[in-house]
Amino acid sequence: MEIHFLKDVVVLLGLSVLVIFFFDRLKLPTILGFLLTGVVAGPHGLGLIDASHEVEILSEIGVILLLFIIGLEFSLSNLYAIRKLVFVGGLVQVFGTVGIVMLLVMLFGYTWQQSIFMGFLLSLSSTAIVLKILQEQSAINSLHGKAVLGILIFQDIIVVPMMLFTPLIAGASDNVVLSLLDLLVKALLVVVGVYVSARYIYPRLMYEVARTRNNELFILTVVVTCALVTWITSSIGLSLALGAFLAGLIISESEYSHQATSIIIPFREIFASFFFVSIGMLLDISFLTNHLFFILAIVLVVVLLKGLIAVFATVILRFPLYSSLMVGFALFQVGEFAFILSRTGIEYKLLDTQVYQYFLSVSILTMAVTPFVLLNADRLTKYLLRISPNIINKRGLFAGKDFANDLSLAEGDASTLEDHLIIVGYGTSGQHVVEAAKHTNVPYYIIEFNAETVKREAAKGEPIVYGDASQDVILDYVNIHTARAAVIAISDQEAAKLVTQNMRKMCKSVYIIVRVRFVTDVERFFKLGANEVISEEFESSIEIFTRVLSKYLLPKDEITQLVDKIRSDRYRILRPLEAINKVKDGLDIPNLRVSCISIQQENGEITGKTISEIGLRQNYGINLLAIQRKEDLITDVQFDSKILLDDLLYVLAEPQKIEQFEQKIKHKSPFYGKPNEKRVIQN
Numbered sequence: 254m255e256i257h258f259l260k261d262v263v264v265l266l267g268l269s270v271l272v273i274f275f276f277d278r279l280k281l282p283t284i285l286g287f288l289l290t291g292v293v294a295g296p297h298g299l300g301l302i303d304a305s306h307e308v309e310i311l312s313e314i315g316v317i318l319l320l321f322i323i324g325l326e327f328s329l330s331n332l333y334a335i336r337k338l339v340f341v342g343g344l345v346q347v348f349g350t351v352g353i354v355m356l357l358v359m360l361f362g363y364t365w366q367q368s369i370f371m372g373f374l375l376s377l378s379s380t381a382i383v384l385k386i387l388q389e390q391s392a393i394n395s396l397h398g399k400a401v402l403g404i405l406i407f408q409d410i411i412v413v414p415m416m417l418f419t420p421l422i423a424g425a426s427d428n429v430v431l432s433l434l435d436l437l438v439k440a441l442l443v444v445v446g447v448y449v450s451a452r453y454i455y456p457r458l459m460y461e462v463a464r465t466r467n468n469e470l471f472i473l474t475v476v477v478t479c480a481l482v483t484w485i486t487s488s489i490g491l492s493l494a495l496g497a498f499l500a501g502l503i504i505s506e507s508e509y510s511h512q513a514t515s516i517i518i519p520f521r522e523i524f525a526s527f528f529f530v531s532i533g534m535l536l537d538i539s540f541l542t543n544h545l546f547f548i549l550a551i552v553l554v555v556v557l558l559k560g561l562i563a564v565f566a567t568v569i570l571r572f573p574l575y576s577s578l579m580v581g582f583a584l585f586q587v588g589e590f591a592f593i594l595s596r597t598g599i600e601y602k603l604l605d606t607q608v609y610q611y612f613l614s615v616s617i618l619t620m621a622v623t624p625f626v627l628l629n630a631d632r633l634t635k636y637l638l639r640i641s642p643n644i645i646n647k648r649g650l651f652a653g654k655d656f657a658n659d660l661s662l663a664e665g666d667a668s669t670l671e672d673h674l675i676i677v678g679y680g681t682s683g684q685h686v687v688e689a690a691k692h693t694n695v696p697y698y699i700i701e702f703n704a705e706t707v708k709r710e711a712a713k714g715e716p717i718v719y720g721d722a723s724q725d726v727i728l729d730y731v732n733i734h735t736a737r738a739a740v741i742a743i744s745d746q747e748a749a750k751l752v753t754q755n756m757r758k759m760c761k762s763v764y765i766i767v768r769v770r771f772v773t774d775v776e777r778f779f780k781l782g783a784n785e786v787i788s789e790e791f792e793s794s795i796e797i798f799t800r801v802l803s804k805y806l807l808p809k810d811e812i813t814q815l816v817d818k819i820r821s822d823r824y825r826i827l828r829p830l831e832a833i834n835k836v837k838d839g840l841d842i843p844n845l846r847v848s849c850i851s852i853q854q855e856n857g858e859i860t861g862k863t864i865s866e867i868g869l870r871q872n873y874g875i876n877l878l879a880i881q882r883k884e885d886l887i888t889d890v891q892f893d894s895k896i897l898l899d900d901l902l903y904v905l906a907e908p909q910k911i912e913q914f915e916q917k918i919k920h921k922s923p924f925y926g927k928p929n930e931k932r933v934i935q936n
Contacts, residue, residue: 261302265530268294268301276900282382282624284589287526287926288617289700291533302534317497318520319528319589320413321479324501325514335403337570342400343407345566346584347889350376350559357554366422370603373415374595374612375555379588379620380405386627387583390913400567404584412590413495416597423601439489447499451506463704463719475513478504508707508719515724532592537616540610548614555615556622560585575634582630586619587612670696671735675763677722678743679706679754682768686740687715706794728759735908737846738764741783746774750781757782761915762846762908847878849910858919865892873917874910879903 269290294301303820351372358368383401393399417440455478455590462474479500486496504510537929541548560581567577595612604612626633671695676683683699690697699717701707707719709885720727721743733739739756741749749767756765766785767778775786852911859867867874880887880894882900887894 264301265290265294265527268795269526269530281621282385284379284382285530285617285621287529288533288536288620291530292536292538293533293543294530295534295536297534297537297539299517313493314527315798317479317483318491318517319593320495320497321501322514322517324498324503325505325510325517328549335399335406338403339402339407342566342570343411345410346404346563347376347408349562349566353558353562366424366486367603367608369422370419370598371608371612373419374591374598375559375587377408377412377588377591377594377624378405378584379586380409380561381589382586382620382623383583383627386624390627390916395576396572397567397576397583400570400572400576400580401583404563404580408588409590412594413498415594416495419594419597419603420601423603442484442489443495443499447503451503455503456507459504459507459705462706463509466702468705471512472516473507475504475516478839479517493496494910508711509704511718511727511730512724515721515726518726528592529589533615533617535609536613537610541614544611544614548611548618551611551615553620555619556585557612567736574739575638578634579630582626582633585626586623587616588620591616670698670732672737673697673732673735675700675731675733675736677739677741677749679710679717680742680744682742683740686742700727700731710770721748723755725755725759733760733763734912736760736763736765741767743768744770746770751780753778753781753783760908761850762848762910762911764846846908846911847905848902849881850904850911850915850918852896852898852902852918853898854918855898858916859896860896860898863893863895867896869904873914874906876905877902878905 269287271295272290273283273286274282276289292298296302327755351369354372355365355368358371359365363371383405387398387401411537442933459474462470482500482503483493483496484732486499487493506515548739563584564577564581567580568574591612595604595609599609657755674686674690676697676699677689679687679699679701683701686700689695697716699715700722701710701717701718702719702721704719706719710717718727718730720730722728722743733756741752741756743749743752746769749769753765753767756763763784764785766787767783768787768789769775769778770789772788775788777824778786864877869877877890878888879902880890880896881903882897883899904914906914
């Protein structure tokens, strides 16, 4: 049996591979690559796609998974902690945009219903693009980063009521009052169902599933939950998107939500690509070129309008002007959920073909310029502050007091942790590490894949999360980027390899200590990025040897010296670069890291320049301790010392500064920057 649209899927995915490859080389976001793929392959481009309806079905799955992920990431406790940002900042930004856009659009002769709907569309910003950039810039926990996050959360929530409200303003119902009552009754039933499921049914079900440690069963349960809730909401007349959001919300209230998110994300990326491709297929290039100047004028109005409203939304929360301007530069674009909402508008005749083409053109162009604006947002903000009236800066009219208190997240949430210890595995070794951490008042967070252990320890108040520590979502949740050290104490050595490799890929500065069984495994883990590898076989041999010597009545200090020498010699043999690490021995300063940064490619601002010309300390907050140049270790670093290609720089700085400096060296876009593949040894 021939699957007719299989050819179209192959064409789209094959073309996407080529486009995304070149977009990555040009340091452009992949979402724009998918949109361009749709433009090229669509009916207004080369006309390569015949089964456009089937492609739209695949894109609908992408929409469902997008909203399912939002539901999974939506935590009621975290929402309450940043409630003022979400409900005040978000409310002002969204409804302020809706109101002003409505008035402007009505001036062009459109009905109030069409004008409100256009306000709905333009009020939404791109969660996918903005949060990805902020995360790569290590700015998600900054003051403006939290403000952006809060407003985007409100936008992601409000898009569902917008979908439900659209048929009412379109006059799809003869009796608006009855329609509203019907909507409220359905909403009430759904809320009760979600609450009961999230509180009493689903946690017990997922506990039993997780106890089996069967990953296939866990995946199937999550997918069935999404499909079931989506089908139920659809069958009572509500949208598929709402059902997907509610399904994610049900799972989010259990301790298994982070693992569920890590499972769904790969599927979401595939199907979401079809969504963005299908949007690109709708864009008429000839329309864009024929109306280019008018479209660019609309883009300018949208950018200024949304940016200023976003600034105002944070100003009234008494944010500093710098942070408010940074929020404005982050939220000026039209987002991906506006595309989803636009389909509802087309269905209910609130958008005609011409207005829809204007909307597509403006949306895609604003999304296209977002990465470039955010890359230069700090520079633009400082420039605006320099030329702004002195009364604003000196009197501090926008500087509030205690505004940071509103940004504290729920107690026990790892996102507030800095300089903490991550413990992977809560077996005997993990428990001993926790006891030591408690005794020395070291903040820590535990990752464990045993559902019974997680339930038991969480009830005791331990900071513990259920999940696979090799997944990005889980490591992001425990704030790997600000952690000081990580201990991997799991018995599954293959799993430990994946965890070590992904930890090092995600964070260059965290100090990774791994427990392994055999001496033969030690070098393998060093190559994966571990800083210290402790062999149970080797340590057991030392313990036996120590007790034997004690029986021969050797002095304890001689036994200690001998054991230290054996350990040092053996691990040095296993790790040839140990000698280099002597430059870092004994250094333990809170909130600072000693890291080794490799200069792997030419950079006009770094390579060939002296320390003074680069301004390492002044511009980047980096203190250079030593330079490893081929076989030479240069410890006497002067201001006129040059940094050359293939140098290894031993630096002292805050983890965030190190991450930012590495990004600068690699000249990578905030989108999908590849980690340095060369082994880097850090402290």
